Amino acid sequence: MALLGGIYAPNTPTLIGDLGIRHEATEQALKDLGQRIQGLSPIDAVVVISPHFVTGTGFGLVNSSPLRQIFDFAGFPSSFYQVHYTPPGAADVVQALEQLSRQAQIPIAITDQWGLDHGAWAPLYHLFPAANIPVVPISICPELGPVAHEALGQQIHQLAKKFHLLVLATGSLIHRLDLWNQDMSSYPDDARQYLRVAKEAFGLGQWEILWNAPEVWREQAAPEGGELPLRVLAGAIPSYCAEILAEEEEFSAVSLTTVFFEPTGDKDACDERGFRTKSISEDF
Template sequence: MYALIHRMTLNAMVYAPNTPTLIGDLGVKHTETERALNEIGRSCADRIDTVIVVSPHFITSGGFGIVASERPKQLYDFYGFPDSFYLVKYDPPGNPEMGEMLIRELLKQGIPAGNATSWGLDHGAWSPLRLMFPDADKRVLPVSISPALGADSHLKLGMAIRKVSSEHDAMLLVTGSIIHRLDLYSKGTGEMPEEALKYLELAAKYMVAGSWEAIWNISHDLFIAASPEGGEYPSRVLAGSASNRMRGRIMAQELEFNAVSLTTILFSEGLR
């Protein structure tokens, strides 16, 4: 079993998939992933006021985008799905105060950031959130990745998230897939490359152990074979936010269409 230590800080971090198959019926079911997201939400519900969510579908170029609004709008940033997918509603409150704090902290460090008023909650954020907190009763603060700023800035973004969380009961949710080979799905090969599976094995092991540098030093050939969603930037944000005592537990690990990995990891200082 595990326990989460409660104090006003970043109480937990979660790495979770954001596949559209978590939204509706596409002929596959991910029972383990859905159970894990439900369980994490229940275990953290009393300790969490705000979820800071970093989605690889929210990409900005001139600086980090922070959706510091009272109620982030829901985005249906996908196409070609059944009509029922576009009827799913997820309408949580935002946390503009925390968003403005994060913007100020980043600017103080010389890292460009601003309020991304044109964005909101993309499916990379709300597809797992609706399983974790189905009542949409937690405040949500969407944050972008910005590849043009480079790896070090994403590490510093994570550090800034931890710093501004000192005044909130917060969770960091970073979404994506360690293996993200949609080209294999479109080709219909039916085979996951061994190199991609090796990358998944190593990356998940190092994430759980908090050995972040080891992730970024995995063979480039394995990295290319896996093509993780968002590249290395999601793990950089997690690394910057994590304390030295924060460790992870794999809650679920499934594969989808032999092209994408669905790995859910819960991180906490109180994990044991």
């Protein structure tokens, strides 16, 4: 069995329908990546960490099949609510992950009171449009802090010895909804610096570069979920080669960065196998 890779992908509702802006590069990158991964190996489950699934005191694991689609947004055109995505769950993966996490003294509970919020199903809709790949939604728990989220990711890493798993963390590295519809040509400089250092961390395969970014940069970027989805991904995939697949912006308020993380113990293998980020200097 194996950890097939990790994905960081945007979850904006504009991936679902038309609000006068479309993100064709992001949508195509997700579709191509989904096909590529399915061509490499069967997938037992996609473990999804969405910043819209938030719990207190402990993590939540959703165990239901098919998964309930949650339209956790309001005021959008009717076409947004006509998109259906209800993949199967993966009870065996959920139960095994819950057992591993409890053994590691990570507070966690199985629930059927949630499903797939748009933070999960918006990118999945493009990655695996047939909705036939089992999905395991996991919450973030801000009360537990970043270390616990990395520890949970480490249990996913261990679980991949038993299952073929793909990890999907969603969100935006810059998530300044307060700037939406403001008369600005781009993000604040400090927010853009945070985006730059994130791409540097991905390119060098070093999560710590991102974690050590100046606090003012992080505050100005306001990453969705406060980096917690990425912390789970980091625990699951501590060593990787990263490939930035698409980069777009939305209304000078939200960054859309799609990244594939290939697990590897040999950084030099990135060049040989084609999993690479483009040079950081290309955009800055």
